[in-house]
Amino acid sequence: MEITEDIIIKVALRLFSKKGYAATSIRDIASETNLTSSALYYYVESKKHLLLKIIEKGLNKLIMDAKNGLIHLRDPKDQLKELIRIHVINHGQEQLAALVIDTEYRSLDGEDRQKIRDMRREYEEIWLEVLRQGKNEGVFTYEDVRLATYALMEMCTGVAHWYVEGGRFTIEEIANQYKELGYRMVASLK
Amino acid sequence: MEITEDIIIKVALRLFSKKGYAATSIRDIASETNLTSSALYYYVESKKHLLLKIIEKGLNKLIMDAKNGLIHLRDPKDQLKELIRIHVINHGQEQLAALVIDTEYRSLDGEDRQKIRDMRREYEEIWLEVLRQGKNEGVFTYEDVRLATYALMEMCTGVAHWYVEGGRFTIEEIANQYKELGYRMVASLK
DNA sequence: GTCTATAGGAAGATAGAC
DNA sequence: GTCTATCTTCCTATAGAC
Numbered sequence: 001m002e003i004t005e006d007i008i009i010k011v012a013l014r015l016f017s018k019k020g021y022a023a024t025s026i027r028d029i030a031s032e033t034n035l036t037s038s039a040l041y042y043y044v045e046s047k048k049h050l051l052l053k054i055i056e057k058g059l060n061k062l063i064m065d066a067k068n069g070l071i072h073l074r075d076p077k078d079q080l081k082e083l084i085r086i087h088v089i090n091h092g093q094e095q096l097a098a099l100v101i102d103t104e105y106r107s108l109d110g111e112d113r114q115k116i117r118d119m120r121r122e123y124e125e126i127w128l129e130v131l132r133q134g135k136n137e138g139v140f141t142y143e144d145v146r147l148a149t150y151a152l153m154e155m156c157t158g159v160a161h162w163y164v165e166g167g168r169f170t171i172e173e174i175a176n177q178y179k180e181l182g183y184r185m186v187a188s189l190k
Numbered sequence: 191m192e193i194t195e196d197i198i199i200k201v202a203l204r205l206f207s208k209k210g211y212a213a214t215s216i217r218d219i220a221s222e223t224n225l226t227s228s229a230l231y232y233y234v235e236s237k238k239h240l241l242l243k244i245i246e247k248g249l250n251k252l253i254m255d256a257k258n259g260l261i262h263l264r265d266p267k268d269q270l271k272e273l274i275r276i277h278v279i280n281h282g283q284e285q286l287a288a289l290v291i292d293t294e295y296r297s298l299d300g301e302d303r304q305k306i307r308d309m310r311r312e313y314e315e316i317w318l319e320v321l322r323q324g325k326n327e328g329v330f331t332y333e334d335v336r337l338a339t340y341a342l343m344e345m346c347t348g349v350a351h352w353y354v355e356g357g358r359f360t361i362e363e364i365a366n367q368y369k370e371l372g373y374r375m376v377a378s379l380k
Numbered sequence: 381g382t383c384t385a386t387a388g389g390a391a392g393a394t395a396g397a398c
Numbered sequence: 399g400t401c402t403a404t405c406t407t408c409c410t411a412t413a414g415a416c
Contacts, residue, residue, distance in 0.1 A: 004399090020296060022212035026392060039400045041393070102351075103293045106210060143367050147359070150352055151345045151371050158344020161292075169337070177333050181341050185375040194381090216410060229382045231411070 005043050008033055009057075012050050017096040021051055021104040051104060052112050058097035059119045062090050066126050076134030080186070081179040083127055084156055088178050091160040092171035098160040127153055131186065141188040152182050195233050198223055199247075202240050207286040211241055211294040241294060242302050248287035249309045252280050256316050266324030270376070271369040273317055274346055278368050281350040282361035288350040317343055321376065331378040342372050 011032045015024040026047055030037040044050050069082045091098045105116055127149045134140030142148035156178060163171065201222045205214040216237055220227040234240050259272045281288045295306055317339045324330030332338035346368060353361065 018296065020210060020212050020293075022210050023297065025390075027390085035399095036401060037392085038394075038402080042399060047392070103210075106208065107213065142371065144359070147364065147367050148371060150348060151368060154348020154351065155341045155345035158340060158347065161344065162340055169334070174337065177337050178341060181332065181338060181375050184377075185371050187374075189379070215408080217408085225381095226383065227410085228384085228412080232381060237410070 004033075004035075008035075008040065008043055009050070009054060013054055013096050013100060016051065016054065016104060017099045021047075021100070021107045048108070048112070051100075051107060052116075054097065055101050055104070055108070055116055056119070058094060058101050059116065059123065061094065062087070063119065063123050063126075065090060066123065070126070070130070076130055076137055076139055077183065077187075079130045080134065080140075080152075081183055083130060084152070084179045084182045085175045087153065087156040088159050088175040089171050091157060092163045092165075092174065095160050095163060098157070102157065102160070124149070124153070134186070139188055140186045142186050148186055152185065155182065155185075194223075194225075198225075198230065198233055199240070199244060203244055203286050203290060206241065206244065206294060207289045211237075211290070211297045238298070238302070241290075241297060242306075244287065245291050245294070245298070245306055246309070248284060248291050249306065249313065251284065252277070253309065253313050253316075255280060256313065260316070260320075266320055266327055266329055267373065267377075269320045270324065270330075270342075271373055273320060274342070274369045274372045275365045277343065277346040278349050278365040279361050281347060282353045282355075282364065285350045285353060288347070292347065292350070314339070314343070324376070329378055330376045332376050338376055342375065345372065345375075 008029065012024070012029050015028055015032070019028075026040060027037045029050075030040045033040065065086045066083060069086045070079055073079045073082055101116075105113070108116060128145060131140060131142070131145050131149050131152075135142065135145065140148075159171075159174060159178070163174065165171075169177075198219065202214070202219050205218055205222070209218075216227050216230060219240075220230045223230065255276045256273060259276045260269055263269045263272055291306075295303070298306060318335060321330060321332070321335050321339050321342075325332065325335065330338075349361075349364060349368070353364065355361075359367075
C-alpha cells in the first residue's frame with residue numbers, strides 16, 4: 001500500500017464519519033489531501049470502493065483481534081470479558097472507523113453489501129458461541145442467546161458514540177468497567 | 191397539522207432511515223408522495239427543516255413517554271425497569287425515527303443542532319437521576335454513574351438496529367428480557 | 381394547491397496534456 | 399502522478415401560470 005493511498009483513506013475516514021458518506025464529496029477529500037479530484041482517481045477506483053475498503057479494513061481488524069484474544073482462554077467468563085475488552089477498546093481507538101462501519105453500511109449495495117453482511121455475521125458468531133458455551137456450563141443465565149448477545153454487543157458498540165479521547169476515563173478504564181457491567185448482565189448467581 | 195404534511199413526513203422518515211438524509215433527494219420524497227418537487231415546497235420549508243421536525247417529534251415522544259412512565263413510581267428498581275421498557279418499545283415501534291435521530295443528528299447545524307443536543311441531554315438526565323437515586327438507596331452498584339447509564343441506554347438503543355417486526359419475539363417480549371438483563375447489570379447483590 | 385420551466389450550482393467521473 | 403478542462407447528471411429551491 002502506498003503512502004498517498006493511506007493518507008486518502010485517513011482523510012476519507014475522517015470526513016465520512018463527520019459528515020456522512022453521501023454528504024462527503026470526492027472534491028472534499030481531494031481538497032484535504034492537497035490533490036485535485038482527478039489526481040485522486042489515480043489512487044481510488046470510485047467513491048464507493050473507497051468506502052468499501054474502509055469498512056473491510058475496520059471489520060477485519062475487529063474480527064482478527066477477537067479471534068486472537070480468545071485463543072488461550074477456555075473459561076466462558078474470561079472469554080466474555082476479553083470480547084468486551086477488545087470490542088470497547090476497538091470502538092474507542094478506531095472510533096471513526098466504527099462509526100462509519102455502523103452507519104454507512106446502507107450506502108453499499110450488491111455484493112459489496114453482502115460481503116460486509118457476512119463479515120458482521122462472522123464476528124457476531126464469535127460472541128454467540130461464547131454465550132452459548134457459558135450457558136451450557138451453567139455460568140451464564142439468560143432467556144435467549146441472541147437477545148443477550150445483541151444487548152452486550154450494542155452496549156459496547158455505543159462507546160463509539162460518546163467516547164472522547166482525553167476525557168475522564170482512558171479507554172482501558174472504560175473497558176474495565178464495561179467488563180464488570182457486561183459480565184453481571186448474564187452471570188448466574190452463585 | 192394537515193394530512194398531506196403527515197404523509198410527507200412519513201415518506202421522508204422512511205427514505206431518510208433507509209438511504210440517509212444526504213442521499214435522499216427532495217425529488218425522491220415528492221415522487222413517493224405523488225407530488226412534484228415544487229408542490230412539496232408548498233408544505234415544507236426546506237429539506238433540513240423537514241429533518242429537524244422529524245427528529246424533534248421523535249425525541250419529544252420519547253421524553254414525554256419516559257416522564258409519564260415514572261410519575262407513579264418511587265422504587266429505583268421499578269423506575270429503571272420502566273425506563274428500559276419505554277426505551278426498548280419506543281425503539282421498536284418508532285424504529286425508523288430512532289435510526290434517523292441517532293444517525294442524522296450530524297446533518298443539522300447551528301441552533302437546530304443545539305436544540306436537539308439539549309433534548310438528548312434532557313432525556314439522558316432522566317436516566318442519570320434514576321441511576322444516582324438507586325445507588326444512594328443501595329439497590330444499584332456501579333463505579334461511575336455516567337458510564338453505567340450510557341451502557342444501559344446504548345444497549346436499549348441498539349434494539350432499533352436489529353429488531354424486525356414479526357420476528358421471533360414481539361417488542362414487548364424483548365422489552366421484558368431487556369428489563370431483566372439491564373437490571374442485573376447494575377443490581378446490588380443481596 | 382399543483383403544475384411546468386428553469387435558475388444556479390455541485391456532484392461523480394473521464395480525457396488528454398505534461 | 400498530477401494537472402486543467404469538461405461531460406453529464408443530479409441537486410435544492412424558486413418564478414409564475416392555472
